[in-house]
Amino acid sequence: MTVVDATQSYRSSVRTWLRDHAPGPAAGLPPDEQLRRAREFQAALYRAGYAGITWPTEVGGQGLGTAEQQIFSEEAAEFDLPTYPFIIGMGMCGPTLVDLGTPEQKRRYLPELLLGEEIWCQLFSEPGAGSDVASLQTRAVRDVDGWVVNGQKVWTTNAQWADFGALLARTDPERPKHAGLTMFIVDMHAPGVTVRPLKDMSGRAPFNEVYFDDVRIPDDAVIGEVNRGWQAAVTMLGHERVSIGATRRPRSNPLEFASLVELARHEGVAADPAQRERLAELYAHERALELFNARMRQEAAAGNPPGARGSVAKLAGALLLRRAIETASELAGADAIAWDPDDARAAELAQGINSAPASSIAGGTNEVQRNIIGERILGLPKEPQVDRDVPFAELKVGTQRQGGVR
Ligand SMILES: Cc1cc2nc3c(=O)[nH]c(=O)nc-3n(C[C@H](O)[C@H](O)[C@H](O)COP(=O)(O)OP(=O)(O)OC[C@H]3O[C@@H](n4cnc5c(N)ncnc54)[C@H](O)[C@@H]3O)c2cc1C
Structure with a gap:
């Protein structure tokens, strides 16, 4: 089988499996029921060989490459999968244990994580x-x-x-x-x-x-x-950026291009030239980011890890979302802030609009990503760091009073 055939065959198995096993949308279900579904789905992923795709086989992973992970993410974006409770464990803590854990830690924690038994x-x-x-x-x-x-x-x-x-x-x-x-x-x-x-x-x-x-x-x-x-934290933050970059919002997400086109139709403004221009710009940015992420994954597979370029993807994703929020708010009008709780579509859109700004903060703020890009990619001078070599106990930082942590 050629590489192209193998890739297509993997994609088609993933697609078939997801079509047969993806549970319906969980929004609106009680939290306990959402959690139960998430655990069941994680266990099903594991049994089917789609959990820990790039993790080594010795720890229960599939030992496959970023290409397979990318295919899975692309296909998964067609569904609204209940994976949220496991994003930190599977995306950050698990990979850090794979890198740095003792054999006992790997044996104790990784199988339970893969099986959806334990949340991190x-x-x-x-x-x-x-x-x-x-x-x-x-x-x-x-x-x-x-x-x-x-x-x-x-x-x-x-x-x-x-x-x-x-x-x-x-x-x-x-x-x-x-x-x-x-x-x-x-x-x-x-x-x-x-x-x-x-x-x-x-x-x-x-x-x-x-x-x-x-x-x-x-x-x-x-x-x-x-x-x-600190070295362990840097390892985990590296996995965090990759995980944020690789996680694709489902196409059904109210802030995705396709959903916003639907919304424009619903509001009767899909033919308005100003709205069309906004939507076209959004599409161009969404597509450019998808291609940038795909390129980074291909380069990583070829032995050139993304390094600080992960910050470009993280920042671009947050800026794209901000653009999507503006478009969605314009289209939804007053529904964006005062929605009818009985209208599930309006409620989902408003919650999307109100929770999306967090992406400019979570996993490192936009300003911090800009600093990283400036210093590590563009070669601009580093921020002065006068506290780097001073014992922590002598610093006046955070809520610490002098000598307060001794
Ligand atoms: C949805 C969400 C989920 C989160 N989940 C987790 C989690 O699971 N675990 C966890 O540990 N943390 C989590 N966080 C915390 C997140 O990592 C921090 O909020 C983030 O790192 C910013 O820290 P801060 O909120 O203390 O803001 P600060 O660091 O106090 O920043 C305040 C402002 O100053 C700016 N700023 C700070 N330093 C600089 C600088 N050097 N140059 C320029 N501007 C600067 C910032 O950009 C920001 O605008 C989460 C945050 C969010 C929003």
Whole structure:
């Protein structure tokens, strides 16, 4: 079989399987039912050989390449799949464990993740540490047989469902801020872990604040090495960018080009030259980003990883979404902010419009992506970093008072 034949055959198997197994839209179902469907679908993906497509076979993955992953993502975009509870585990924590986990950690956690049995979250951001996450203040202090953690995290996606989290904590405040961090696996059901929902302006609560009060973590829960948590975080953030870039919104998403054309027809303005121009521009940007992402994946498959160009894709995706929000708001008019709750289409559109601006913040803000592009791709001078070599305990950062973390 030629490469082209093999690719077509893989695409056709994926398409057939998805057509036969994709559950119907989950929007509007009670949260417990949505979660049940998500778990069942993840297990079905695994049994069919479509979970962990690029993960090595030794850890339960399929050992395939980015080409197969790309085909799966393209075909999956035709459906509204219930994969949301697993995005952090499958896209970020799992791949980081594949790279850095001990053999025991891989054996314990990866199969459960692939099978949809356990949900993960990422515990990096804090009230005083977002873009500058290395300024975090959550402390892990050595105890006889492990660590004791105290502190607060925020914006933790899916923590309300999570069984485990990848926690970044400060283990040595006497070292400079990037050098005294460690990444841990934390049991989200352990005594002392409190999860509180945070609502965004769409009215939903996709993320949470998480408190740690004397939470005990065993020694074998360290991911990578003690005090090398920054390196582990960089590994995870690399996977995060790839995951955000590779995840395609379903075509049925209300902010996708095809849905907005439908909306223009519904509102009776599809023939209006100004609306047509807006929609054409949106299409051109959507297509350009698709092709840019496809090119990066092909280059990665050929041994040239995207590196800082992942930030171009992340920024372009956020800007595209902003353009889509403007077009959708113009077309929907007052329905964008005051919708009829009994009108499912209007409610879905309004929620899409109100939750989409978060994409300019989540996974690194647009400004931070611009800094990365400026410094690492365009070769512009670096931002001054006067705090890089100073012991963390001497810095006045976040909510820390001088000497407050010793
Ligand atoms: C939907 C959503 C989901 C999220 N999920 C998670 C999660 O699961 N786990 C997790 O750990 N975090 C999560 N986050 C947090 C996210 O990573 C942070 O919000 C983000 O990194 C920005 O940090 P901040 O909110 O503290 O803003 P800040 O860092 O305080 O930034 C405030 C403003 O200053 C600008 N700014 C900051 N530094 C610079 C600079 N050097 N140059 C120019 N401008 C700058 C920013 O662009 C922004 O406009 C999520 C956020 C969102 C919106």
